[in-house]
Amino acid sequence: QSALTQPASVSGSPGQSITISCTGTSSDVGGYNYVSWYQQHPGKAPKLMIYEVSNRPSGVSNRFSGSKSGNTASLTISGLQAEDEADYYCSSYTSSSTPHVVFGGGTKLTVL
């Protein structure tokens, strides 16, 4: 069981917007601005899409945005494209037990 909870799957049509949630606790998502989001295509390494809640690394499309409210972080993808179909993982710093990094269970995005 993952420390952060994500929906198993989400879907959307090309051009639409979707949001993936990542729910934790005040010991992780809610307590710190260290939430990251990763995109993973089959057989590939994860790619950093959002860091520190809402920042985009250089080269990542501005169609990807991140936010946080309370203990839940969100990744929004606007103007869905076929290439966005992938697994998405959130991660966060956690102060639970020994401080470390925790990941969500992952969300499969299907572009219809």
Place this chain on the structure above:
Amino acid sequence: QLQLQESGPGLVKPSETLSLTCTVSGGSISSSSYYWGWIRQPPGKGLEWIGSIYYSGSTYYNPSLKSRVTISVDTSKNQFSLKLSSVTAADTAVYYCARGWRIFGVGGLDYWGQGTLVTVSS
């Protein structure tokens, strides 16, 4: 362009020690800005953070694995390594090395190796 490459045996026997090395090219592992970490992904499952190391040798481990994990760094070779002892079939996974920033990489993991599959089986 920074590149990370994992290397090591693809098959390990139960109860033995898994050993992997990550070679960093295109940049220095001794940069004061970054931490170097290991993440794994069992087949068909999600990501799990194993731990990370700073070039000075400071280490940070997932508490669920801490008793079996050792991460070390060799700045002269621009490499860092992972050892996981007493492995079982549950340790079968693709193992990734990655670069991160902020303490032990909580700021984000921006460069990843391609990953290497390690199977635990007799």
